[in-house]
Amino acid sequence: MADSTTTSRGNWNSKLGFILAAAGSAVGLGNIWGFPTQVAENGGAAFLFIYLLCAFAIGFPVMVAELTMGRKTGRNPVGAFKALGDNKLMYSAIGMWGILCGVMILAFYTVIAGWTVSYVFEEFFFYFGMSEWATWISDTGNGPINAVFATVFMGGTVSIILGGVSDGIERATKLMMPLLIAILVIMIGYVLTQPGAGVGIKEYLFPDFSMVTPGLIFSAMGQAFFSLSLGMGALITYGSYLSKKENIPEAAAYVTLTDATIAFLAGLLIIPTMYMAQAQGVPIFDESGNLLASVALIFQVLPELFHEIGGLLGLIFGASFFFLLSLAALTSTISLLEVPVSYAIDEHDMSRNKAAKLIGGGVLIISLIISFDTSLIDVFVVIFNEVGLPLGGFLICIFLGYYWKTDNALKEMENGYPGIMTSIFAKVWPIFIKVIAPLAILYNLLSGLDII
Numbered sequence: 001m002a003d004s005t006t007t008s009r010g011n012w013n014s015k016l017g018f019i020l021a022a023a024g025s026a027v028g029l030g031n032i033w034g035f036p037t038q039v040a041e042n043g044g045a046a047f048l049f050i051y052l053l054c055a056f057a058i059g060f061p062v063m064v065a066e067l068t069m070g071r072k073t074g075r076n077p078v079g080a081f082k083a084l085g086d087n088k089l090m091y092s093a094i095g096m097w098g099i100l101c102g103v104m105i106l107a108f109y110t111v112i113a114g115w116t117v118s119y120v121f122e123e124f125f126f127y128f129g130m131s132e133w134a135t136w137i138s139d140t141g142n143g144p145i146n147a148v149f150a151t152v153f154m155g156g157t158v159s160i161i162l163g164g165v166s167d168g169i170e171r172a173t174k175l176m177m178p179l180l181i182a183i184l185v186i187m188i189g190y191v192l193t194q195p196g197a198g199v200g201i202k203e204y205l206f207p208d209f210s211m212v213t214p215g216l217i218f219s220a221m222g223q224a225f226f227s228l229s230l231g232m233g234a235l236i237t238y239g240s241y242l243s244k245k246e247n248i249p250e251a252a253a254y255v256t257l258t259d260a261t262i263a264f265l266a267g268l269l270i271i272p273t274m275y276m277a278q279a280q281g282v283p284i285f286d287e288s289g290n291l292l293a294s295v296a297l298i299f300q301v302l303p304e305l306f307h308e309i310g311g312l313l314g315l316i317f318g319a320s321f322f323f324l325l326s327l328a329a330l331t332s333t334i335s336l337l338e339v340p341v342s343y344a345i346d347e348h349d350m351s352r353n354k355a356a357k358l359i360g361g362g363v364l365i366i367s368l369i370i371s372f373d374t375s376l377i378d379v380f381v382v383i384f385n386e387v388g389l390p391l392g393g394f395l396i397c398i399f400l401g402y403y404w405k406t407d408n409a410l411k412e413m414e415n416g417y418p419g420i421m422t423s424i425f426a427k428v429w430p431i432f433i434k435v436i437a438p439l440a441i442l443y444n445l446l447s448g449l450d451i452i
């Protein structure tokens with residue numbers, strides 16, 4: 001077995017580097033594509049409200065749990081469960097389930113991420129009057145094009161993972177995250193001053209609580225786990241590179257806040273943009289009167305709007321928006337690939353080089369299958385995201401709360417947070433891990449799946 005001390009496996013260089021990397025993992029298509037889409041599908045502000053509740057009341061405590069398990073053991077998810085679970089197979093299986101979910105999520109995520117890159121080209125083709133090329137490259141049902149862009153995206157992901165923890169992941173996200181936030185804020189500034197945007201803001205910010213159904217809560221919880229990168233051990237892995245000097249609850253709070261803020265901002269951009277598009281004559285409702293959502297929202301309404309704006313400004317907005325999406329996706333795919341890679345390095349003595357290429361290549365095969373049948377994405381989302389991640393989160397809570405014990409976790413957190421034992425956090429967090437989060441997750445899973 002490989003040496004499991006953190007220094008030989010790699011380490012974050014700085015606290016900011018870690019927070020940006022973890023926030024980079026969290027901020028992704030889930031925030032900029034998934035969240036606004038879900039808001040549009042689920043009655044606007046009501047979804048926003050329930051989502052924030054899920055993120056802070058369930059997501060944040062689970063994030064602290066994952067980071068602590070990772071730092072205590074200095075291992076990947078399987079290794080961490082093995083070490084804390086006295087080598088019992090039953091517990092290592094939780095880690096294996098997480099890795100499986102991560103691999104499957106990475107497979108479909110790579111295809112969608114490929115679309116974001118192809119749409120950068122679409123915007124340029126349109127600007128230069130090559131509208132046939134623009135239509136051709138932006139056809140998300142075109143298998144060969146999907147396959148090419150998925151391959152390009154996986155190539156980019158593997159090349160960053162090859163660079164390792166601080167020189168690869170940390171350096172790349174430190175550069176990309178601030179750029180992403182800047183592009184987002186500039187675009188919001190523009191959209192909010194345009195005609196039609198006001199209606200969208202109202203839809204987004206004034207909740208109609210009669211829209212809250214078990215289905216909505218189920219979606220909001222799945223979205224919170226996905227968006228915060230929880231439930232499959234990505235943050236166990238990132239926690240394993242964290243120094244004992246860092247304050248885990250504080251770092252987790254920053255990451256949760258950053259992620260929720262960016263999701264909120266993305267909604268503030270996309271929802272008003274839809275209404276602004278409508279004011280410009282772009283249809284935003286389908287035949288049955290529902291807001292266009294899912295693939296159509298980002299990959300149809302928005303490009304139409306950018307074309308409507310037209311000229312150089314349309315190109316700048318269009319190309320930077322899809323470039324922004326690609327960046328956000330890349331900082332997320334690296335965290336998804338790092339999990340199985342760290343598992344292969346720790347548990348199977350593989351070199352980083354071999355593990356990244358082998359696993360990246362393997363996942364790409366699944367992505368290629370999805371490229372030719374994109375309806376698989378919906379199936380994967382239900383199994384590995386909406387059910388898989390909350391289930392993983394549930395098992396993490398039960399394991400930590402009743403086997404490893406919250407007191408032991410708090411002792412680990414004392415490194416970097418010396419006064420923790422007498423803090424309110426030490427009184428409240430265990431209740432969330434042992435009772436509130438698992439019950440809420442279980443109830444939601446059962447009612448969302450129509451079992452109760």
Ligand code: TRP
Binds near residue numbers: 026105228
């Ligand atoms: N959080 C990312 C997003 O919002 C996706 C992601 C990255 C993820 N790593 C993960 C989801 C680990 C679940 C588990 O797009």
